Amino acid sequence: MALTRKVKLTPNGEIGVMVEAELISPDSFAGKSEAEIGGLTVWQGPREASLAEFFDLVAVVEEGPVEGDGLVDILIDGDVSRVKRIGQRMTKGRIEIKGSAGMHLGSEMAGGEILVRGNAGPWAGMNMRGGKIEVGGNVGDHAGSAYRGSWRGMSGGKILVHGNARSQLGGGMSGGEIVVEGSVENFCGIRQNGGLIVVEGDAVRGVGAEMIGGSIAVLGKICQFTPGFVANGTEQDPALGERKIEGEFAKFLGDYAISKNPKGVLYVKEAMI
Amino acid sequence: MPTMVIKNGSVFDPLNGIDGEVMDVFIKDGKVVRDLSDSDLKNADVIDARGKTVMPGGVDSHAHVAGAKVNAGRLMRPEDHIGSVRPRTEITHSGSGYTVPSVYKQGYDYSAMGYTTVFEAAMPPLEARHTHEVMRSTPMLDMGAYLVLGNNWFLMRYLHQGEIEKAAAYVAWMMKTHKAYGIKCVNPAGVENWGWGKNVHSLDEPNIHFEVTSREVIHGLAEVNEVLGMPISLHLHANNLGHPGNWEITKDSLAVPSDVNPSQKMDVEWAETKMDPRRSQSVYLAHAQFSAFGGTSWRDFESGADGLAKYVNKSDHVVIDNGAVPFGPATCMTGDGPSIHDLYVLAGIGGQKWSNTDVELECGSGVIPFTYLKANPISAVQWAIGLEMLLLVDDPWKTIMTTDHPNGGVFTKYPQVIAWLMSRRARDNTAAECHKWGYDRSSLGGVDREMSLFEIAILTRANPARTIGMAHRKGHLGAGADGDVAVYDIDPERLNPDDHENIISAFGRADYTIKDGQVVARQGEVVAVPEARRYFCEPKIDEGLAKDMMADVKEWFKYYTIGFANYPVPEKYLRNPEPIIVNGPAWAQGRR
Numbered sequence: 001m002a003l004t005r006k007v008k009l010t011p012n013g014e015i016g017v018m019v020e021a022e023l024i025s026p027d028s029f030a031g032k033s034e035a036e037i038g039g040l041t042v043w044q045g046p047r048e049a050s051l052a053e054f055f056d057l058v059a060v061v062e063e064g065p066v067e068g069d070g071l072v073d074i075l076i077d078g079d080v081s082r083v084k085r086i087g088q089r090m091t092k093g094r095i096e097i098k099g100s101a102g103m104h105l106g107s108e109m110a111g112g113e114i115l116v117r118g119n120a121g122p123w124a125g126m127n128m129r130g131g132k133i134e135v136g137g138n139v140g141d142h143a144g145s146a147y148r149g150s151w152r153g154m155s156g157g158k159i160l161v162h163g164n165a166r167s168q169l170g171g172g173m174s175g176g177e178i179v180v181e182g183s184v185e186n187f188c189g190i191r192q193n194g195g196l197i198v199v200e201g202d203a204v205r206g207v208g209a210e211m212i213g214g215s216i217a218v219l220g221k222i223c224q225f226t227p228g229f230v231a232n233g234t235e236q237d238p239a240l241g242e243r244k245i246e247g248e249f250a251k252f253l254g255d256y257a258i259s260k261n262p263k264g265v266l267y268v269k270e271a272m273i
Numbered sequence: 274m275p276t277m278v279i280k281n282g283s284v285f286d287p288l289n290g291i292d293g294e295v296m297d298v299f300i301k302d303g304k305v306v307r308d309l310s311d312s313d314l315k316n317a318d319v320i321d322a323r324g325k326t327v328m329p330g331g332v333d334s335h336a337h338v339a340g341a342k343v344n345a346g347r348l349m350r351p352e353d354h355i356g357s358v359r360p361r362t363e364i365t366h367s368g369s370g371y372t373v374p375s376v377y378k379q380g381y382d383y384s385a386m387g388y389t390t391v392f393e394a395a396m397p398p399l400e401a402r403h404t405h406e407v408m409r410s411t412p413m414l415d416m417g418a419y420l421v422l423g424n425n426w427f428l429m430r431y432l433h434q435g436e437i438e439k440a441a442a443y444v445a446w447m448m449k450t451h452k453a454y455g456i457k458c459v460n461p462a463g464v465e466n467w468g469w470g471k472n473v474h475s476l477d478e479p480n481i482h483f484e485v486t487s488r489e490v491i492h493g494l495a496e497v498n499e500v501l502g503m504p505i506s507l508h509l510h511a512n513n514l515g516h517p518g519n520w521e522i523t524k525d526s527l528a529v530p531s532d533v534n535p536s537q538k539m540d541v542e543w544a545e546t547k548m549d550p551r552r553s554q555s556v557y558l559a560h561a562q563f564s565a566f567g568g569t570s571w572r573d574f575e576s577g578a579d580g581l582a583k584y585v586n587k588s589d590h591v592v593i594d595n596g597a598v599p600f601g602p603a604t605c606m607t608g609d610g611p612s613i614h615d616l617y618v619l620a621g622i623g624g625q626k627w628s629n630t631d632v633e634l635e636c637g638s639g640v641i642p643f644t645y646l647k648a649n650p651i652s653a654v655q656w657a658i659g660l661e662m663l664l665l666v667d668d669p670w671k672t673i674m675t676t677d678h679p680n681g682g683v684f685t686k687y688p689q690v691i692a693w694l695m696s697r698r699a700r701d702n703t704a705a706e707c708h709k710w711g712y713d714r715s716s717l718g719g720v721d722r723e724m725s726l727f728e729i730a731i732l733t734r735a736n737p738a739r740t741i742g743m744a745h746r747k748g749h750l751g752a753g754a755d756g757d758v759a760v761y762d763i764d765p766e767r768l769n770p771d772d773h774e775n776i777i778s779a780f781g782r783a784d785y786t787i788k789d790g791q792v793v794a795r796q797g798e799v800v801a802v803p804e805a806r807r808y809f810c811e812p813k814i815d816e817g818l819a820k821d822m823m824a825d826v827k828e829w830f831k832y833y834t835i836g837f838a839n840y841p842v843p844e845k846y847l848r849n850p851e852p853i854i855v856n857g858p859a860w861a862q863g864r865r
Contacts, residue, residue, distance in 0.1 A: 147352050
C-alpha cells in the first residue's frame with residue numbers, strides 16, 4: 001500500500017504578469033513538505049517568486065490503493081488562466097483545475113492525467129508523449145501540436161476537449177488521439193503523420209494540410225476543403241484504431257500537394273458533403 | 274597583464290616537436306615566454322597541471338558561425354532552441370540553440386572545450402557587414418572570415434580573360450574593403466549557373482554568360498592567392514558537392530593548382546617554432562567528407578574516401594579538413610545554393626522547410642535542417658567517410674578535424690570525433706549501432722590506426738593554425754605565441770584510448786581554458802569574458818594596377834543595387850581589428 005498525497009492550491013489573488021509554473025506537477029511535488037512546495041520558485045517576468053506568493057497551500061497525506069511509488073494528486077481550486085506550463089513534462093499523478101488554465105498546459109507530458117473544468121490556453125499538450133488531458137471548455141491554438149518550427153509533434157497520449165479548439169490542432173502529430181466534441185478553426189492536423197483526430201463539430205479550412213499519415217474524422221461540415229485530397233470511396237462506421245465512429249463516411253487520401261504517395265486519411269460525413 | 278606558470282603538465286605542442294614532455298609553460302603579458310624572472314615568478318598565477326594534458330588553445334579553421342546564412346538558420350529553426358538553453362550568469366549572457374547556437378552560447382561553448390580561435394568559413398562580400406556584426410557580438414574567440422569569391426562577376430571576367438594581375442588587385446581591394454581574411458571558393462562557376470536553375474558538373478564546362486570554367490576559376494584564384502602572398506591558401510569547396518561519385522571531380526579539382534607554389538608574404542612577427550610554421554599547401558579542401566562520395570547513385574552509394582585519400586597522400590600541395598558526421602541534428606548551410614536544393618529534393622519528403630538566396634553579382638546561399646540517423650544507410654556511410662578522410666591520410670599535417678559545423682554536425686561533438694579517431698573499439702561500437710552500410714560500403718572497418726594525443730593536437734590546433742597562416746601566433750606554445758592554452762584532465766601515462774566516455778568528457782570540458790594568459794573557462798564554466806581580436810588582411814599592390822582595376826570596378830558597379838559608397842565595411846564594425854599587412858614594404862625588404 002503506497003501513499004497518495006493530496007495537494008490543494010488556492011489562488012490567493014489576481015495575477016498580473018503571467019507566471020511560468022512548470023513545477024506545478026506531481027513529479028516535482030513528490031516527496032516535498034507543504035513548506036517546501038510553497039517555497040518552490042517560479043518566474044514571473046524577470047523576477048523569481050515563491051509559489052506561496054500566488055497560492056494558499058494545503059497538503060494532506062492519505063493512504064490510497066496505489067501500487068508502486070506514491071502518487072501526488074494536485075487540486076487547483078480556482079482560475080489559473082494566467083499561470084503557464086502547469087503539468088509540463090509530468091510523468092505520473094493527477095492535476096485537477098477547477099477554473100481555466102493558461103498556456104502550455106501539460107506540454108511535453110509523458111504520463112498521468114490533467115483535468116480542467118474551464119478552458120485551457122494555447123499549446124495545451126504540445127509535444128505530448130503520453131497521459132491524458134481533458135478540458136471541459138475550449139482550448140486555444142496549437143493544442144496537441146508540435147513546437148514552433150518543428151515537424152514532430154504529439155506522439156502519444158490523449159486529449160479530450162468538450163468544447164471547441166482553435167487553429168492548428170494536432171499540428172505535426174505522429175501518434176496518440178485528440179477528440180474535440182465542438183468545432184475547430186483552421187489547419188486542424190496540419191503536417192500530421194500519425195495518430196487520430198476526431199472533430200465532432202465543424203472545421204473552417206485547411207483540414208489535414210500537408211498531412212502524410214494518420215487519420216482525421218470530421219463529423220460536422222468543412223467550410224473550405226483542402227485541395228490536395230483525393231476521394232477514395234465510402235465507408236460505413238469506419239474503425240479508427242480502438243474507436244468506432246458511426247455513420248456513412250466519404251474517405252479521402254492526402255495531402256498530394258506534399259507527397260506522391262501520402263498515407264493521410266480524412267473521413268467526412270456523407271450527409272455533410 | 275597576467276603572468277602565469279602552467280606547471281608540470283604533459284605538453285603536446287606539435288609545431289615545437291613536443292610530444293607529451295612534462296614541462297612548465299610560462300606566460301607574460303599575454304604571450305608565451307621561455308622563462309620568467311624570479312620576481313615575475315613570485316607574482317605569477319600558478320596552475321598545477323601535473324597528470325594533465327596541456328595543448329595550445331584550439332583553432333577551428335572552418336565553421337559556420339557568423340553571417341547571414343547562420344542567422345537565417347537561427348531564425349528558421351525555433352525548434353532548435355527550445356531544448357537547448359543556457360542560463361545567464363554574473364558574467365555571461367543567456368543563450369539558446371543546439372545546431373545553430375546564439376552568438377553568446379557559441380562563444381562560451383567553444384571556450385568550454387579549450388578553443389580560443391575560430392574562423393568563419395564563408396562570408397559573402399555583400400553580407401560582410403552582417404558577418405562582422407555577428408562576430409563583434411561573439412565572445413571569447415579570436416576570429417576572421419573567408420570571403421566567398423568563386424562566382425564573383427568581376428573575378429570571373431578577369432579570370433576568363435587571363436588578367437591575373439588585375440584579379441589580384443581586385444581581391445586585394447575586396448579583402449581590405451570587407452575586412453576579410455582569405456579566399457573561399459564555393460562550387461566554382463556553378464553557383465552563378467544556379468541563378469538560371471542550372472549548375473556545372475565538370476571542370477571544363479563553361480558557365481552561362483561568363484563562359485568561365487571551374488578549372489579556370491580554381492587555378493586563377495590559387496595564382497591570385499600566391500601573387501598576393503595571403504596567409505591562407507585558396508580554400509576550396511569543390512564542385513558536385515553532396516553527389517554520389519563526386520570524389521573524382523574533387524581529386525581532379527585538387528590537381529588543378531598543383532603547379533602553384535605556396536608563398537606567404539605576411540608582415541608579421543613570427544613566434545618561435547621548431548617546425549617551419551609557414552603553410553606548404555596551395556589548396557585547402559573544405560569538408561572532404563561531402564566531396565568524397567563514391568558510387569553512381571544513392572542505390573550503389575559508397576565511400577570514395579580511399580581514392581581521394583590516396584591522391585592527398587601523394588600530393589604535398591593539399592591540406593583537407595574532414596567535415597565529420599557525428600550523427601544527430603544538423604543544419605546544412607552553404608554558399609552552394611544548388612547543393613541545398615538537391616538535399617531538399619532528396620530529403621524533402623513531406624515538404625520540409627529550406628531556404629535559398631542569390632547574393633547579387635557575387636554568390637548564393639542555402640540553408641536546410643537535416644538529421645543524420647544511425648539507422649539511415651547514407652548517414653552511416655557519411656559517418657565512415659568523415660573518419661576515413663582523417664585516418665587514411667598518412668601525414669597528419671595534411672588533415673584538420675572539423676564537422677563543418679553545423680553541416681555535418683555540431684562543433685560540440687568534436688570530443689566524440691576525437692574519441693573515434695583515438696580508438697578502433699569506439700568506431701566498432703558505433704558501427705555496430707549503425708546501418709550496416711557504415712562498414713560494408715567503406716574501408717573504415719579495416720582501419721586499425723588509432724591517433725595519439727600528439728596527432729589530435731596536430732589536427733585540432735597546430736595544423737589548422739599553420740594551414741590558415743596563423744601559426745605566427747596561434748596553434749603552438751613557442752616563445753612569442755599568444756598565451757592561449759587548454760589543459761585537459763587526461764593523464765597521458767594512464768590514458769586508455771578505449772575509455773571513450775572519459776575522453777569525450779575531458780575534451781568536452783577543458784580543465785582550464787586560457788586565453789592571452791588569462792583563465793577564461795574552468796571545467797567548462799566561463800569565468801572571464803576576454804576581449805577578442807578580429808583578423809583580416811590588407812594585401813598591398815602596385816598603385817597603377819589598383820587604379821586600372823578601380824576604373825573597371827566603378828564601371829561594372831552599375832549592376833549592383835547598392836551604391837559604391839555603401840559597399841565597404843567601415844572599421845567601426847570590428848572590435849579589436851588586427852589587420853595583417855600582406856605583400857607590404859616590410860616583407861619586400863626581406864624580413865621574415
